[in-house]
Amino acid sequence: MTWMLFWKILFIAVMVVFTVMSVLVTVLGAGDIRRLLAGLRDDAIEADSESADADPEKASPIIDASDGE
Amino acid sequence: MQESMAEAFKQTNFGVVDWVIVGIYLLISVAIGLWVKRYVSDMATYIGAGRKVGTWLGVATMTGTELGLVTVMFMAQKGFSGGFAGFHLGLIAGVVTLFIGLTGFIVGPLRRARVLTIPEFYEKRFSRPVRIVGGVLLAFAGILNMGLFLQVGSKFLVGITGLPIDGSALKWVMITLLVLVLTYTTLGGMISVVLTDYVQYVVLSFGLVVATCMAIAKLGWENIFAVVSVEMGDAGFNPIAEGSEFGPYYVAWMIVTAGLVGSAVWPTAVARALAAESEQSLKKQYQWSSVSFMMRFILPMFWGICAFVFIKATAGGEDLKTLFFPVGEGVKPVDELYALPVFMGRLLPTGLVGIIAAAMIAAFMSTHDSYLLCWSSVITQDIVAPLMGGEMSTRMRVNLTRIIIVLIGGFLLYWGLFYKGKQDVWDYMAVTGGIFFTGAFVVLVLGIYWKKASSKGAMLGLLSGFLMLFGLDPIQRMTGLKYEDAATGDLIVRLSSAQVGLLVVALAFALMIVGSLLFPDHETTVDSTSSGELPS
Numbered sequence: 123m124t125w126m127l128f129w130k131i132l133f134i135a136v137m138v139v140f141t142v143m144s145v146l147v148t149v150l151g152a153g154d155i156r157r158l159l160a161g162l163r164d165d166a167i168e169a170d171s172e173s174a175d176a177d178p179e180k181a182s183p184i185i186d187a188s189d190g191e
Numbered sequence: 192m193q194e195s196m197a198e199a200f201k202q203t204n205f206g207v208v209d210w211v212i213v214g215i216y217l218l219i220s221v222a223i224g225l226w227v228k229r230y231v232s233d234m235a236t237y238i239g240a241g242r243k244v245g246t247w248l249g250v251a252t253m254t255g256t257e258l259g260l261v262t263v264m265f266m267a268q269k270g271f272s273g274g275f276a277g278f279h280l281g282l283i284a285g286v287v288t289l290f291i292g293l294t295g296f297i298v299g300p301l302r303r304a305r306v307l308t309i310p311e312f313y314e315k316r317f318s319r320p321v322r323i324v325g326g327v328l329l330a331f332a333g334i335l336n337m338g339l340f341l342q343v344g345s346k347f348l349v350g351i352t353g354l355p356i357d358g359s360a361l362k363w364v365m366i367t368l369l370v371l372v373l374t375y376t377t378l379g380g381m382i383s384v385v386l387t388d389y390v391q392y393v394v395l396s397f398g399l400v401v402a403t404c405m406a407i408a409k410l411g412w413e414n415i416f417a418v419v420s421v422e423m424g425d426a427g428f429n430p431i432a433e434g435s436e437f438g439p440y441y442v443a444w445m446i447v448t449a450g451l452v453g454s455a456v457w458p459t460a461v462a463r464a465l466a467a468e469s470e471q472s473l474k475k476q477y478q479w480s481s482v483s484f485m486m487r488f489i490l491p492m493f494w495g496i497c498a499f500v501f502i503k504a505t506a507g508g509e510d511l512k513t514l515f516f517p518v519g520e521g522v523k524p525v526d527e528l529y530a531l532p533v534f535m536g537r538l539l540p541t542g543l544v545g546i547i548a549a550a551m552i553a554a555f556m557s558t559h560d561s562y563l564l565c566w567s568s569v570i571t572q573d574i575v576a577p578l579m580g581g582e583m584s585t586r587m588r589v590n591l592t593r594i595i596i597v598l599i600g601g602f603l604l605y606w607g608l609f610y611k612g613k614q615d616v617w618d619y620m621a622v623t624g625g626i627f628f629t630g631a632f633v634v635l636v637l638g639i640y641w642k643k644a645s646s647k648g649a650m651l652g653l654l655s656g657f658l659m660l661f662g663l664d665p666i667q668r669m670t671g672l673k674y675e676d677a678a679t680g681d682l683i684v685r686l687s688s689a690q691v692g693l694l695v696v697a698l699a700f701a702l703m704i705v706g707s708l709l710f711p712d713h714e715t716t717v718d719s720t721s722s723g724e725l726p727s
Contacts, residue, residue, distance in 0.1 A: 125428035126416055129275045132282065133489060137403065140486045143479060144396035147251050151389050154245030158385070 209545025255388030259558025270495025274427030285485025292477030350532025648707030
């Protein structure tokens with residue numbers, strides 16, 4: 123097999139697999155985003171309520187209350 | 192020359208519609224940064240997205256980060272100057288990333304150790320001083336490594352939009368892009384990074400496929416190979432052929448850099464591994480990403496080859512031939528980094544060129560945000576916090592990280608405007624990154640897989656990375672490793688950057704092994720809170 127033929131086959135294979143993968147990542151990645159945001163929202167609410175319970179003076183300053191859900 | 196250059200660069204299909212598309216995309220990116228600010232509750236969320244990144248989002252964000260505009264530009268540059276022979280880089284990157292995905296080599300134990308950064312691993316495995324020295328080296332090399340990102344990315348925009356390349360347009364494009372990326376990175380941290388990476392992935396992946404098909408349709412599949420064959424001969428296909436710009440040492444150096452380091456040691460890639468929700472997810476992420484890692488080199492390189500064919504062998508590129516391949520003594524060619532954007536500006540129709548430009552800006556921003564976040568968090572977590580005895584509140588850490596991001600941004604602007612090295616961008620990056628990764632690769636491998644590795648050995652291994660500075664073009668010229676022959680004007684290279692890199696890796700292994708045997712640790716420093724996986 124010549125180098126030229128080898129690179130031709132590799133290039134076509136990469137294009138095909140990458141196209142299929144792009145469709146998969148687009149669809150399934152959107153689901154991952156939904157789960158990520160839901161998890162972070164729960165964490166933020168939990169951290170907020172825990173710090174408020176423990177000491178209202180030291181409630182987490184990073185969570186912007188005005189941005190709350 | 193200047194006039195013909197300005198005239199040639201103006202011939203782009205980039206119009207008002209395309210500016211609108213780019214503007215809308217930029218607004219969406221900044222809006223995401225503002226919107227996700229509400230989710231930042233602690234440092235783990237800010238720099239690790241709360242370790243909740245699923246497999247598919249992980250693939251998108253890993254690809255989004257590693258397929259930056261700078262990657263597109265320097266790979267196109269490699270394709271433009273080296274032809275298909277450069278494809279070996281993609282092949283190496285893909286095969287090695289797949290190997291890591293199947294075996295979990297290095298990244299598996301790192302994920303099990305539940306560290307946020309590589310230097311944090313150094314402390315768990317060795318000692319706090321190793322962490323601090325590792326952090327300093329990593330930050331120094333990493334920031335130097337991204338020194339040309341802003342300039343190279345801005346050159347793409349200037350080239351594709353037809354802005355004048357000899358005026359102050361480049362400077363203003365650099366400033367605008369920098370301000371935008373600083374805004375949403377400082378606000379949203381890793382969460383905004385993964386979300387914008389996803390958007391980038393979707394836009395860019397389809398843009399890549401469409402633009403590639405259009406380039407093939409325009410130039411002809413067989414014709415592309417034929418022109419490279421005529422113009423470059425065997426060296427255009429065989430990376431170790433005589434006359435190839437690569438050679439056996441270069442290929443060996445790429446197995447280390449584009450392969451092992453690029454996927455398993457380079458902190459911005461590893462940051463995704465450390466943010467994965469499980470080790471299983473991490474492995475799957477690497478297996479799928481092996482395709483993107485191969486593609487991120489091969490497709491842009493193919494575009495560079497197409498730009499070469501367009502300029503060399505078509506009537507449409509006739510006016511560019513005298514600019515990029517001037518005949519006559521003393522006439523300097525136009526920077527070949529401009530070849531790709533100018534070609535794309537002429538190839539793609541109005542509307543599509545705007546979408547591709549937006550995708551490229553997305554690529555630019557997603558790389559910048561990840562790199563900025565990575566280096567700034569290393570400075571905060573691995574240098575400042577350990578020096579302060581770990582007594583820093585979450586708020587202080589996040590705010591310090593934000594300040595450092597802005598300071599690094601200032602450096603990027605300065606370095607992009609004033610650095611005058613002449614080596615290819617990819618080679619510059621391999622050398623500067625090598626200051627960190629030559630030592631880090633050795634320390635990670637031996638730290639994870641060799642029980643006798645000691646703190647002093649690790650320190651020696653890490654510090655040997657500074658020798659990589661001898662691979663930088665200005666330092667090579669200064670020290671006589673590279674010089675121009677006075678009689679012939681030929682460039683004589685006594686020790687190439689690739690050879691310097693391979694020697695430094697070998698030396699780092701030797702120093703760490705000898706140092707560990709001569710100065711063993713008397714007691715283990717493994718953190719009892721770790722999963723017990725270190726050392727294996």
